[in-house]
Amino acid sequence: MEEQSARSLNFIEEIIEEDIRNGVNESRVHTRFPPEPNGYLHIGHAKSICLNFGLGKKYNGKTNLRFDDTNPVKEDVEYVDSIMEDVRWLGFDWEDRLFYASDYFEQLYAYAVILIRKEKAYVCDMTAEEMSETRGAPTRPGKESPYRSRSVEENIDLFARMRAGEFPDGSRVLRAKIDMASPNMHMRDPVLYRILHAHHHRTGDQWCIYPMYDFAHGQSDSIERITHSICTLEFEVHRPLYDWFIREIGLYVPRQIEFARLNVTYTVMSKRKLLELVQQGYVNGWDDPRMPTICGLRRRGFTPESIRNFAETIGVAKRDNVIDVSLLEFCIREDLNRRTNRLMAVLNPVRVVIDNYPDELVEEMESVNNPEDESKGKRKMPFSKSLLIERDDFMEDPPNKFFRLAPGREVRLKSAYIIKCESVVKNPETGEITEIHCTYDPQTKSGMPESNRKVKGTLHWVSEKQAVKAEIRLYDRLFTRENPDDIEEGKTYKDYLNPDSLKVITGMIEPAVLTPGNFDKYQFERTGYFSVDKDSTPQNLVFNRVVPLKDSWAKAK
RNA sequence: UGACCCAUGGUGUAAAGGUAGCACGAGUGAUUUUGGUUCACUCGGUCUAGGUUCGAAUCCUGGUGGGUCAACCA
Numbered sequence: 224m225e226e227q228s229a230r231s232l233n234f235i236e237e238i239i240e241e242d243i244r245n246g247v248n249e250s251r252v253h254t255r256f257p258p259e260p261n262g263y264l265h266i267g268h269a270k271s272i273c274l275n276f277g278l279g280k281k282y283n284g285k286t287n288l289r290f291d292d293t294n295p296v297k298e299d300v301e302y303v304d305s306i307m308e309d310v311r312w313l314g315f316d317w318e319d320r321l322f323y324a325s326d327y328f329e330q331l332y333a334y335a336v337i338l339i340r341k342e343k344a345y346v347c348d349m350t351a352e353e354m355s356e357t358r359g360a361p362t363r364p365g366k367e368s369p370y371r372s373r374s375v376e377e378n379i380d381l382f383a384r385m386r387a388g389e390f391p392d393g394s395r396v397l398r399a400k401i402d403m404a405s406p407n408m409h410m411r412d413p414v415l416y417r418i419l420h421a422h423h424h425r426t427g428d429q430w431c432i433y434p435m436y437d438f439a440h441g442q443s444d445s446i447e448r449i450t451h452s453i454c455t456l457e458f459e460v461h462r463p464l465y466d467w468f469i470r471e472i473g474l475y476v477p478r479q480i481e482f483a484r485l486n487v488t489y490t491v492m493s494k495r496k497l498l499e500l501v502q503q504g505y506v507n508g509w510d511d512p513r514m515p516t517i518c519g520l521r522r523r524g525f526t527p528e529s530i531r532n533f534a535e536t537i538g539v540a541k542r543d544n545v546i547d548v549s550l551l552e553f554c555i556r557e558d559l560n561r562r563t564n565r566l567m568a569v570l571n572p573v574r575v576v577i578d579n580y581p582d583e584l585v586e587e588m589e590s591v592n593n594p595e596d597e598s599k600g601k602r603k604m605p606f607s608k609s610l611l612i613e614r615d616d617f618m619e620d621p622p623n624k625f626f627r628l629a630p631g632r633e634v635r636l637k638s639a640y641i642i643k644c645e646s647v648v649k650n651p652e653t654g655e656i657t658e659i660h661c662t663y664d665p666q667t668k669s670g671m672p673e674s675n676r677k678v679k680g681t682l683h684w685v686s687e688k689q690a691v692k693a694e695i696r697l698y699d700r701l702f703t704r705e706n707p708d709d710i711e712e713g714k715t716y717k718d719y720l721n722p723d724s725l726k727v728i729t730g731m732i733e734p735a736v737l738t739p740g741n742f743d744k745y746q747f748e749r750t751g752y753f754s755v756d757k758d759s760t761p762q763n764l765v766f767n768r769v770v771p772l773k774d775s776w777a778k779a780k
Numbered sequence: 781u782g783a784c785c786c787a788u789g790g791u792g793u794a795a796a797g798g799u800a801g802c803a804c805g806a807g808u809g810a811u812u813u814u815g816g817u818u819c820a821c822u823c824g825g826u827c828u829a830g831g832u833u834c835g836a837a838u839c840c841u842g843g844u845g846g847g848u849c850a851a852c853c854a
Binding site for chain 1: 781783784785803817818848850851853
């Protein structure tokens with residue numbers, strides 16, 4: 224069965240397997256997912272989560288969750304909590320390996336002192352502006368800081384006093400002493416520590432100096448004995464620095480591997496932009512179903528399985544990529560198709576009156592919940608003289624290939640009778656059709672011996688009197704441009720926001736949904752997959768459309 | 781105009797020097813109590829120019845195109 228996995232490794236797996244063969248780091252595999260708690264996780268993080276935890280599992284290794292919380296002014300426990308919830312929801316377990324970079328502040332301080340003693344780090348008094356000016360440019364070398372040659376003793380003393388809070392923010396930094404002429408900007412005496420009198424969400428006011436990403440990340444990996452530190456491509460130029468710290472301090476050696484981050488058409492992925500959409504009210508919060516956040520997708524009705532399968536399907540490589548949203552839609556359709564119950568729901572109703580049906584009779588019609596899965600059982604739906612069908616399912620003057628209801632034509636009502644349209648009633652002023660009068664054939668009730676007569680179409684319907692009103696939220700892509708980050712002159716990504724990304728309508732639902740034991744996601748016949756919104760109550764049913772069904776008739780039109 | 785990274789159908793991703801495959805997509809047909817689902821078939825690709833080799837998507841060189849890097853962010 225699994226024969227094909229024998230030799231179809233992605234480039235990261237090849238590196239890992241080679242390391243295993245060579246006995247690198249005792250041939251262990253230990254990965255980590257290291258988010259900064261400064262925002263909510265999105266589908267791009269899901270790729271990283273699936274990758275890191277997936278690799279840990281595949282190679283019988285472990286995966287840590289580590290919060291990269293070295294910048295207190297941007298971080299908050301709100302984000303810590305949401306990240307843990309999202310990772311768990313996706314189906315991954317860090318067991319007892321929950322860590323914070325802030326757990327290592329004392330250790331990192333000691334590492335910095337080691338570098339100072341080796342004359343590989345120094346306290347620099349330049350302002351941020353001066354530092355920026357003397358750093359040079361990629362094509363031009365920088366100039367060495369006048370503080371570069373401070374004595375070890377002076378550096379140790381100054382660094383201790385930085386920690387003790389003797390200096391104001393921004394007055395001094397600790398820098399590595401590497402090479403101001405390096406073609407790699409990150410090697411031009413990068414900042415290791417800065418002074419920041421800010422309250423940290425975990426360490427409180429214990430520290431007023433904070434390590435920079437470069438000084439914290441690799442060492443944290445090393446402390447946790449991470450073997451493979453997988454990150455996105457923009458950190459590729461940081462790798463020489465990552466390795467430099469590990470080597471100079473003399474630490475356990477993890478290997479950093481970079482992959483291309485995920486991009487999806489018709490959406491933005493940067494935390495900054497997503498934050499703007501929330502803060503400026505373009506969407507209703509991080510979990511707005513239009514957002515590409517994990518919590519947004521969850522609220523929309525995506526399943527963890529579908530997202531994991533998506534991550535598996537897109538693969539991993541180093542070239543820039545833009546995944547078409549249709550692939551994400553495929554993944555959720557594929558999953559929901561076999562797990563959701565079918566539900567009759569009429570989104571844009573028009574009345575159908577069965578003239579030859581008894582006035583007061585209400586029959587119970589039986590329908591399978593999921594034709595793909597018999598074990599999902601059956602349900603009963605009331606049927607009566609006055610029904611509602613989809614307005615689109617009737618045409619007074621239809622083209623040839625219209626398979627639905629039209630004057631003189633027959634259709635089957637799903638799980639009920641075959642009906643024939645006899646006449647229509649219109650509003651004399653507007654010309655709008657208000658009633659469609661039909662007759663039914665009593666011999667064609669679903670399940671009866673003579674019910675197998677072929678008719679061109681089958682329609683969904685609800686019984687007018689028993690149907691339940693529901694608020695239906697139809698979501699469309701948030702942006703009108705395939706790549707909202709590809710901005711035309713004089714515009715911003717916000718100019719590509721889709722004003723019609725949310726449409727709220729009132730639909731009529733079969734009453735079965737109110738009975739207990741139903742699933743929280745449904746396939747509405749022909750219209751799409753829907754989930755019950757978290758704000759829904761029995762008095763006010765609210766459905767979110769996860770994704771429309773494919774509709775080849777719509778295309779033909 | 782520096783360093784580093786990348787280049788396979790429309791979109792992704794495989795092929796460890798030896799048949800360019802898979803998925804989405806698009807198209808055609810069959811089945812169908814929804815035109816969905818399911819099934820079958822089809823479409824379509826190695827950026828370019830040289831070189832090495834019996835043989836190159838794969839190795840080498842040049843070009844072209846794209847990306848990353850000049851935060852006391854991560």
